[in-house]
Amino acid sequence: MTPALEGYTMKLNDAVFGALFLVLAIAVLVASRAFPAIPGQQIGPGAFPTLVASILAACSLLLIVRGLRSRQRWFEGGNWLRSPRHVLRFAAVVGALLFYLFAAQALGFVLTAVLLMIGLLRAFGVKWTTSLITAVVATLVIHAIFYKILRVPLPWGLLQGVAW
Amino acid sequence: MDAYLLALKLVFDPYVLMVITASALYGLVVGCIPGLTATMATALLVPVTFFMPPVPAIAAIVTASAMAIFSGDIPGALLRIPGTPASAAYTDEAYAMTLKGQAGLALGAGLMFSVVGGLFGTAVMMTSAPLLAEVALKFSSFEYFWMVVLGLSGAVFIGSASILKALISLMLGLLIACVGMENPAGLPRFTFGNNELASGISLIPMMVGMFAVSEILRYAVDTAPEMKTKVAQVGDVFKGMWSLTKRYKWGILRGSAFGTVIGIQPGSGADMASWMSYAMSKRFSKEPEKFGTGHVEGIIESGAANNSSLAGAWIPAVVFGIPGDSITAIAIGVLYMKGMNPGPTIFVNNPQDIYAVFLVFVLANLIMLPFGWAMIKTARRVLQISRSILMPTILLFCIVGAFAINNTVFGVVLILCFGLLAYLLEENGFPTAPAILGVVLGQMLEENFVTSMIKSDYSIAPFFSRPIAGGLAALTFLILFWPLVSWAWRNRRGTRPLADGTAG
Numbered sequence: 001m002t003p004a005l006e007g008y009t010m011k012l013n014d015a016v017f018g019a020l021f022l023v024l025a026i027a028v029l030v031a032s033r034a035f036p037a038i039p040g041q042q043i044g045p046g047a048f049p050t051l052v053a054s055i056l057a058a059c060s061l062l063l064i065v066r067g068l069r070s071r072q073r074w075f076e077g078g079n080w081l082r083s084p085r086h087v088l089r090f091a092a093v094v095g096a097l098l099f100y101l102f103a104a105q106a107l108g109f110v111l112t113a114v115l116l117m118i119g120l121l122r123a124f125g126v127k128w129t130t131s132l133i134t135a136v137v138a139t140l141v142i143h144a145i146f147y148k149i150l151r152v153p154l155p156w157g158l159l160q161g162v163a164w
Numbered sequence: 165m166d167a168y169l170l171a172l173k174l175v176f177d178p179y180v181l182m183v184i185t186a187s188a189l190y191g192l193v194v195g196c197i198p199g200l201t202a203t204m205a206t207a208l209l210v211p212v213t214f215f216m217p218p219v220p221a222i223a224a225i226v227t228a229s230a231m232a233i234f235s236g237d238i239p240g241a242l243l244r245i246p247g248t249p250a251s252a253a254y255t256d257e258a259y260a261m262t263l264k265g266q267a268g269l270a271l272g273a274g275l276m277f278s279v280v281g282g283l284f285g286t287a288v289m290m291t292s293a294p295l296l297a298e299v300a301l302k303f304s305s306f307e308y309f310w311m312v313v314l315g316l317s318g319a320v321f322i323g324s325a326s327i328l329k330a331l332i333s334l335m336l337g338l339l340i341a342c343v344g345m346e347n348p349a350g351l352p353r354f355t356f357g358n359n360e361l362a363s364g365i366s367l368i369p370m371m372v373g374m375f376a377v378s379e380i381l382r383y384a385v386d387t388a389p390e391m392k393t394k395v396a397q398v399g400d401v402f403k404g405m406w407s408l409t410k411r412y413k414w415g416i417l418r419g420s421a422f423g424t425v426i427g428i429q430p431g432s433g434a435d436m437a438s439w440m441s442y443a444m445s446k447r448f449s450k451e452p453e454k455f456g457t458g459h460v461e462g463i464i465e466s467g468a469a470n471n472s473s474l475a476g477a478w479i480p481a482v483v484f485g486i487p488g489d490s491i492t493a494i495a496i497g498v499l500y501m502k503g504m505n506p507g508p509t510i511f512v513n514n515p516q517d518i519y520a521v522f523l524v525f526v527l528a529n530l531i532m533l534p535f536g537w538a539m540i541k542t543a544r545r546v547l548q549i550s551r552s553i554l555m556p557t558i559l560l561f562c563i564v565g566a567f568a569i570n571n572t573v574f575g576v577v578l579i580l581c582f583g584l585l586a587y588l589l590e591e592n593g594f595p596t597a598p599a600i601l602g603v604v605l606g607q608m609l610e611e612n613f614v615t616s617m618i619k620s621d622y623s624i625a626p627f628f629s630r631p632i633a634g635g636l637a638a639l640t641f642l643i644l645f646w647p648l649v650s651w652a653w654r655n656r657r658g659t660r661p662l663a664d665g666t667a668g
Contacts, residue, residue: 010588010591011591017332017594021332021336028354035349035353036351041618045347045351048347048610049339049354052335055331056339059328059331063332078385078387079387080387086385086387089384090384090385093381093384093559094381094584096559097377097559097576097580097583098580100563100576101573101577101580104573105573109564113560113563116556116560120556120559121552121553121556124384124555124556125552126553130553134557138556138557142557142560142561146564150215150568151215152564152571153571
């Protein structure tokens with residue numbers, strides 16, 4: 001389901017991925033050995049992860065070889081890494097998720113969502129007034145759908161006193 | 165037949181019809197907006213379906229995905245940007261027609277033959293699924309093991325740009341499926357003592373992360389300036405459709421049949437069906453020289469193919485519980501979540517549920533005509549919605565959706581991690597479809613493997629000596645050699661644009 005992209009925007013050498021996956025595979029292999037066996041049974045809970053990790057390890061080795069042979073650069077950043085605006089946009093998406101993680105319980109859903117939306121909209125270059133209106137409307141609509149209709153216990157946080 | 169009556173009652177219920185209408189509009193709008201894929205539309209819908217009874221939940225998924233696949237044609241024809249990857253194959257062709265002042269014909273053909281293809285695929289599904297289910301009832305764990313292996317190897321070995329990367333992607337998916345206690349031994353694996361991980365990695369936040377958050381990240385770093393385009397008014401949409409039908413009847417049939425087969429084949433979905441079908445249409449056409457200059461023939465055939473593949477992909481999904489593409493992988497997740505576990509027994513125990521799914525398919529394709537027409541007429545407005553406003557709203561929706569599944573912020577952690585992971589992997593040519601199939605099928609694969617081994621007293625001979633199992637094994641090995649065959653084929657026939665749709 002990959003959209004046909006014209007030029008990648010962030011590319012690492014295959015060998016880097018190979019090495020990362022090799023480490024992962026080895027970690028899984030080691031961890032699987034520690035799983036206790038089931039009495040009277042030859043196949044324990046470690047068998048399947050071991051099999052999968054072994055195939056992953058073999059593929060990773062092939063990928064490392066391919067990456068080293070390809071003379072591909074170790075790291076190839078796309079245009080966006082040279083454009084501070086786009087780096088900010090990327091950081092804003094990640095930041096918005098992190099902000100929700102740490103603030104939602106204390107501030108409550110409504111406040112967190114409005115702040116997160118304003119930050120994100122501003123980062124995407126939307127005007128202040130449009131940002132404010134969009135943030136408030138989107139938050140209230142989504143809150144109404146999930147809190148009122150679907151009864152998801154979204155936290156109220158600071159607004160506990162005026163909960164609607 | 166009684167089951168069909170029950171199914172009719174299930175579907176023609178005011179609530180279900182309302183859900184179908186709402187998801188139809190939703191699917192059309194999302195599919196129409198470039199950058200929002202049909203897969204994303206489906207993934208975003210899942211948290212909402214979480215709160216519905218099984219039939220409306222499935223109805224929502226089926227309707228929205230079918231609409232989104234058609235709707236992707238609209239910006240393709242009007243702006244030369246495919247709304248979803250499944251429309252990419254004939255975007256240039258449709259745009260060339262728009263330049264000639266034939267936007268109405270291009271979109272009309274896309275709509276009309278999407279419906280025909282969709283209905284064809286549905287008819288195949290309705291007739292073949294119950295028959296296959298009877299065969300599947302005889303399956304034991306050995307046969308199921310091979311079915312899963314067959315499905316997974318199809319996803320890796322057919323149509324992948326890099327088999328190695330697809331295989332790695334699959335292994336990552338299988339490892340993700342290992343997390344938690346849902347394994348034959350009931351032992352918590354790779355949970356790092358985290359209670360949230362004990363029940364495994366929740367499928368829904370993972371999919372929302374992989375298909376929606378990753379798309380938002382990709383939008384965020386897209387350095388191409390946002391298109392501010394004036395879209396032409398579209399002329400008469402349904403004019404001349406009957407003469408096209410008569411003229412290209414074999415192409416329509418070929419596209420529909422081919423799309424269904426591609427859909428059934430696991431791991432390849434609407435994208436691939438449309439690319440291959442377009443190429444095939446050109447090869448068999450009497451006027452191949454007209455392709456690329458604004459000729460409607462290819463649009464008809466691959467437009468039918470991408471919608472029929474959608475129904476085709478549901479055949480292995482409902483009969484064996486093995487999804488044919490990312491969208492059905494999501495749908496399977498929903499089925500499990502609703503306790504409507506797919507597999508042959510559902511045809512025996514609750515046939516009305518499965519027939520209701522069939523009826524929803526028919527209904528969704530029928531209402532696509534008026535709804536699709538309305539969408540084409542209002543596309544100008546929808547295409548003016550600014551993506552810089554839309555994307556933050558979608559992100560907020562993702563967050564709430566992820567939270568809503570278990571009512572913990574751990575879901576938000578998951579969408580962040582899987583969003584970043586999917587973004588990074590796709591940027592580097594690792595396809596995500598094998599990973600998602602691996603996650604969905606991992607548990608089934610392990611269970612059937614372990615059960616079979618215990619049954620056979622740790623001998624692998626029965627995996628090959630049982631007649632059906634042996635046949636499935638042979639088929640699997642055939643797929644393993646597929647890359648070799650297709651390589652030889654391509655060398656003989658010269659290069660051709662095969663399966664760019666699933667390429668990373």
